[in-house]
Amino acid sequence: MAKPKVLFIMGPTASGKTDLALQLADQHESAIISVDSALIYRGMDIGTAKPDAATLARYPHALVDILDPTQAYSAADFVADASREIDQAVAQNRLPILVGGTILYFKALADGLAKLPEADPQLRSELEAEAAQLGWPAMHAKLAELDPLSGARLKPKDSQRIQRALEVVLLTGRSIETFWQEQAEKVLPWDIVPLALMPGDRAELHRRIALRYDLMLEQGFQSEVEALRARGDLSLNLPSMRCVGYRQMWQYLDGELSAQEAREKAIVATRQLAKRQMTWIRGWQGAVHLDSLRNSEQLLAQTLRQI
Known part of the structure; x- marks a missing residue:
């Protein structure tokens, strides 16, 4: 059918x-x-x-x-x-x-x-506060250090995706890219x-x-x-x-x-x-x-x- x-x-x-x-x-x-x-x-x-x-x-x-x-x-x-x-x-x-x-x-x-971890409200608030103080280019640099794959893919002003990638790597120790690959x-x-x-x-x-x-x-x-x-x-x-x-x-x-x-x-x-x-x-x-x-x-x- x-x-x-x-x-x-x-x-x-x-x-x-x-x-x-x-x-x-x-x-x-x-x-x-x-x-x-x-x-x-x-x-x-x-x-x-x-x-x-x-x-x-x-x-x-x-x-x-x-x-x-x-x-x-x-x-x-x-x-x-x-x-x-x-x-x-x-x-x-x-x-x-x-x-x-x-x-x-x-x-x-x-x-x-991809089976990504659920968002952690406390971690998200902490990242938003850090971004408000340092700016998203600095958060992008932090991401590039913790997760070089995502850091290379994302642009410094892509705040939403930078934030999510940081959440994932901080919660799991893994790059968000590896989750996409397992999709x-x-x-x-x-x-x-x-x-x-x-x-x-x-x-x-x-x-x-x-x-x-x-x-x-x-x-x-x-x-x-x-x-x-x-x-x-x-x-x-x-x-x-x-x-x-x-x-x-x-x-x-x-x-x-x-x-x-x-x-x-x-x-x-x-x-x-x-x-x-x-x-x-x-x-x-x-x-x-x-x-x-x-x-x-x-x-x-x-x-x-x-x-």
Whole structure:
């Protein structure tokens, strides 16, 4: 008996993933499941380019607006939640369409997760305090000494991954890299159809990124971040506030950056994110690459042929 198909729509930011998913939903009895580490948060709408309320009402997206920005969410959480949503869609004879740009989540679902030790809240607090005092480049140097493999792989400003790698090596005496290498192959109950929306023109993608950020500003992104800051329980140490755009706007509101600097840094950070996403996707074996800059009818026709 053939396994049910599950469609992955992966791509860099501003590549038109959501638009394609909505067009597919008009053609197929389907269930859209978000694969985005920012869209999970309530109250973070403009800066994440979250579909508006009318769109979400017409095309419900699972795993959108499921957490408060104070809460953490891991790849393991995603795998559990997405697996449940996929099974539910399959039981209802709907095509699961997983769409987003958090490639780590896609890989965790497809390949399985390494059996990493659980986070230790006390150790995490100690590392955060140390980082606040010394800075993340110093923490990166510490990691390079304790775990040369991770130190070589991670960049000095990659605070989230540096912190996790330090936690693992301090808790276990082992490099996090060795856990990844032991990762077990997963036998999935579905057949994954991986589609990669990859822009054929890098300059056009960069233009779209800049236009989208300026549109966010027009839509009230500054007010959105002001409201988040006013809560008093959020900070730049939280994963939610490290999201591209939010960090730079927060720094502007703190007086660390001018408005122009915040805009430029946010756009550059988004370009860098897109570059990382494309690097991950290029390494995905068997992915069907589609030029995301083609007209939407061509893109839809190409996608329908895959399913």
